[in-house]
Amino acid sequence: MSTNREYRAAAHANARPVVEMLSSHLMAVAGQRAIRQAVAGARFCAVTLDDGSTGVANLCPDVCGEPSRRASERSPRPGTPAADALATLASPTRSAVGLATANALANRLDRWSGRRDAGITEGDLLEVLELRPDDQVGMIGCFSPLVEPIGRRVRRLLIFERGQRLTPELLPENQAHELLPQCSVAIITATTLLNGTIDALLAATVNCREVVLLGPSTPLVPRVFAKSPRQVTLLAGVVVTNVEELLRTVARDGGTRDFLPSVVKVNVRVPGIGAGPPGAEASDGHRASRPF
Secondary structure: OOOHHHHHHHHHHHHHOHHHHHHHHHHHHOOOEEEEEEEEEEEEEEEEEEOOOOOEEOOOHHOOOOOHHHHHHOOOOOEEEEHHHHOOOOOOOOHHHHEEEHHHOOOOHOOOOOOOOOOOEOHHHOOOOOOOOOOOOEEEOOHHHHHHHHHOOEEEEEEEEEOOOOOOOEHHHHHHHHHHHOOOOEEEEEOHHHHOOHHHHHHOOOOOEEEEEEEOOOOOOOHHHHHOOOOOOOOEEEOOOHHHHHHHHHHHHOOOHHHHHEEEEEEEEOOOOOOOOOOHHHHHHHHHHOOO
């Protein structure tokens, strides 16, 4: 008899890639939207649409790979249909401009900022993520500000990295597939959407109580990640509140911490999955009529 883990692994093997699901889902939202401006720095790119909505995505080649960087260096011209830029997110291109466009469509101020629905909160991830003393946490990508506070609250923290010199505290990326099934919580950088690793990583989180997709590149589209066999339980991304300042920061090669004056952090519980607050499922069901 097949185990639950074997069943889910087989389901993942036959599932559509996440980036294709995301691109397809947002095509209906793109409508007549067009790109007003696209900016690329050394670390991130940003796309602003004609309605002012703005999204960002990681450009670091050691994380996302050179194909994404090369595709994103060909910034779309003003007036380019958002749907055309969004299409470049799908494999094999996995363009960071495509992901930034997806985030401009989904991570909108009028949709998420200031809301206090069950499962939707502003603020730092650690304010909403339940951690237990016996947890083993797997972190894909080193989120330095989280390392010490998470390490204090759990039994063990495993950090997996690529593209930099490894230390005793950082494990090679290829060990994640072996060790994630032993974790109860996984925190995964959203740049895995661009380097082609997210699907295999999600398949390895079968035993995790919580799976978080984290970072400014995170698309706040819970419906995509709620579709079985996806294991994501929480989306932790940003909504841009000061477009001009954000674009200046990206252009001068700023990074995540530099974005803080220009964004709000938003945490969105994926409906019907994970350790959401009481009543979250009913609330998410109510939200089902909304496009995301």
